Amino acid sequence: MSKKYNISVIPGDGIGPEVTSAAIKVLETAASKREIEIYTKELLAGGAAIDKYGIPLPQETIYGCKDSDAVLLGAVGGPKWDNVEPDKRPEKALLGLRSGLDLYANIRPVVLHEGLEAASPLKNPGKVDLVIIRELTGGIYFGKTGFYQSGDKLSDGTVKGKIGFDTESYSEGEINRILKIGFGFAMKRRKKLTLVDKANVLVTSRMWRTLATQMSFDYPEVELDFLYVDNASMQLINRPSSFDVIVTSNLFGDILSDEAGQIVGSIGMLPSASVGVIGKPGMFEPIHGSAPDIAGQNKANPLGTILSCAMMMRTVLGEEEVADDIENAVKKTLAQGYRTGDITFVGDNNNTKLVGTVEMTQAVIDNL
């Protein structure tokens, strides 16, 4: 074997361990067929780390990730840790990894796979193939936040009392670097870029618009348009197949990507790549959460995580063939009718077979 990659695996909580172990099996098999060796080391984050160390993101997890070629993450969080201090919530681990590894660009492809039309709640979804480029280390997720007391009164006389605040702020530099990624994707795709913002209300959104307009002169082939986020959420349902590349802020990208997940049948199908500085490790994860209600029951859809491994191979490791092999095996598996519960629907006439995580994974491996 010639090439070797070191992958840090953070299984996390809930269905995280099931989907990551499934995806790693697929990745190892696909890679070995192309003479590539995959070495994995497991690291703790989220609830699993709280249970062991009392904190969601131990330093050694950050060091471990930095010291690898790429990171695969399952999901973090669950009701067990809902009452821990805000600073120690499992989700803090995810945010800490994103900022700690400087992963400012979150790439979320949204594809309606052939055979899954029945799983979409839309009557005629058409051919959906878009990508959401979400800014990942700025905006309201990382802005100034806190509480203070106020003795002031509201117009009806009630005292304001405790006031909580979160702040949306973006620098030109942060906006420009994510826009550049967006234009880059548009050039490689259908050359359509939609900036989603709330420029009718927010100062930061107006900055995004101005900078996008300026940058568009460097990409004359790309058709740039703008949508307010409320309208975008409507248009995604109304004309999903008209979108190519969507670029947006951290919060709007979070919200719209869940909506997009539903359009293509299940959020369980969506992979993601979080990348930053070239040459530094990226992090790859399904966009779904830890789904504690089905954890440990062999019910989770592993395809979002398996497809995240394909993104890992393509996006940062440059192993196009392995990525293609994995994606083709997933397509074939769906064409053969394998379905986990989340993508099983009444009236689906594709001769479907309801299977669990393990069987779905084995089917993908058999199709490699």
Ligand code: IPM
């Ligand atoms: C996501 C998730 C996270 C986010 C949560 C778990 C903090 O919803 O990756 O989309 O909001 O970014």
Ligand code: MG
């Ligand atoms: Mg989300």
